[in-house]
Amino acid sequence: xxxxxxxxxxxxxxxxxxxxxxxxxxxxxxxxxxxxxxxxxxxxxxxxxxxxxxxxxxxxxxxxxxxxxxxxxxxxxxxxxxxxxxxxxxxxxxxxxxxxxxxxxxxxxxxxxxxxxxxxxxxxxxxxxxxxxxxxxxxxxxxxxxxxxxxxxxxxxxxxxxxxxxxxxxxxxxxxxxxxxxxxxxxxxxxxxxxxxxxxxxxxxxxxx
Amino acid sequence: xxxxxxxxxxxxxxxxxxxxxxxxxxxxxxxxxxxxxxxxxxxxxxxxxxxxxxxxxxxxxxxxxxxxxxxxxxxxxxxxxxxxxxxxxxxxxxxxxxxxxxxxxxxxxxxxxxxxxxxxxxxxxxxxxx
Numbered sequence: 001x002x003x004x005x006x007x008x009x010x011x012x013x014x015x016x017x018x019x020x021x022x023x024x025x026x027x028x029x030x031x032x033x034x035x036x037x038x039x040x041x042x043x044x045x046x047x048x049x050x051x052x053x054x055x056x057x058x059x060x061x062x063x064x065x066x067x068x069x070x071x072x073x074x075x076x077x078x079x080x081x082x083x084x085x086x087x088x089x090x091x092x093x094x095x096x097x098x099x100x101x102x103x104x105x106x107x108x109x110x111x112x113x114x115x116x117x118x119x120x121x122x123x124x125x126x127x128x129x130x131x132x133x134x135x136x137x138x139x140x141x142x143x144x145x146x147x148x149x150x151x152x153x154x155x156x157x158x159x160x161x162x163x164x165x166x167x168x169x170x171x172x173x174x175x176x177x178x179x180x181x182x183x184x185x186x187x188x189x190x191x192x193x194x195x196x197x198x199x200x201x202x203x204x205x206x207x208x209x
Numbered sequence: 210x211x212x213x214x215x216x217x218x219x220x221x222x223x224x225x226x227x228x229x230x231x232x233x234x235x236x237x238x239x240x241x242x243x244x245x246x247x248x249x250x251x252x253x254x255x256x257x258x259x260x261x262x263x264x265x266x267x268x269x270x271x272x273x274x275x276x277x278x279x280x281x282x283x284x285x286x287x288x289x290x291x292x293x294x295x296x297x298x299x300x301x302x303x304x305x306x307x308x309x310x311x312x313x314x315x316x317x318x319x320x321x322x323x324x325x326x327x328x329x330x331x332x333x334x335x336x337x338x339x
Contacts, residue, residue: 078246088239193284197276204250205269208264208265
């Protein structure tokens with residue numbers, strides 16, 4: 001239980017001084033959402049560990065060096081990085097209370113997210129087409145599980161983003177919507193952080209001889 | 210607390226729940242992450258480093274720096290946000306992630322090297338067979 005001592009301002013308003021220190025979260029939502037993201041990070045850590053263990057078991061099939069098209073991955077990475085800065089502009093529009101700016105930048109971000117998914121689906125379809133589907137080898141199973149889970153997260157992020165656009169359009173920039181935009185911002189940038197791991201560990205290191 | 214100078218830079222939350230962000234912060238993060246992404250891709254695609262192991266270590270180092278850049282400039286992490294609980298939860302998770310990753314790789318590497326005889330071991334086994 002927190003104890004507090006009450007004083008009064010000159011005009012009679014009470015002043016509350018927290019005796020247990022002043023660094024308490026004012027609003028627990030962002031902290032709670034951060035904890036959710038960290039639990040999500042554990043899922044990705046398990047998938048990364050699986051890939052790390054199985055990623056060199058090719059079962060006489062193709063290896064990463066044979067399959068990965070780095071220019072395509074570079075374009076995809078650029079798209080995701082661009083979407084993180086456009087989300088940043090959405091946050092700035094939110095801070096300026098610009099409803100049109102917020103919805104506009106959110107839609108640009110969603111469009112970039114869809115581009116990312118399109119390129120990823122093209123890559124997956126190409127791999128499956130040439131017989132390098134998830135059932136080919138342990139390497140490809142763990143590859144599709146890890147990269148596919150990240151792609152699913154991006155898909156759900158895009159859905160969330162579109163729903164949020166409808167909400168903002170209908171109710172304007174209120175406290176609840178601002179909180180939702182801030183949570184989605186953390187989600188979106190978190191996906192970027194996971195993608196750094198994917199393109200480094202899976203694609204770049206997988207392409208090394 | 211109405212005096213703006215009392216508000217430290219670390220307090221990202223206004224009373225209306227909108228985090229304080231700045232264009233400069235986002236642009237700095239973006240430029241840094243573009244550079245930190247372009248260099249690893251250029252190193253691998255240009256085959257600049259012949260030694261795979263050295264290159265792998267360099268790639269992991271770039272990734273680690275870039276994760277920190279994203280945390281600081283995009284996720285607005287610092288030791289003070291949410292009264293330090295953000296940072297504490299992050300440290301706890303990072304410890305778990307390191308245990309999961311390094312533990313899995315270590316155990317499975319030893320399992321592979323002890324359970325799967327290589328070509329040399331096979332020759333020895335055949336030679337020593339009764």
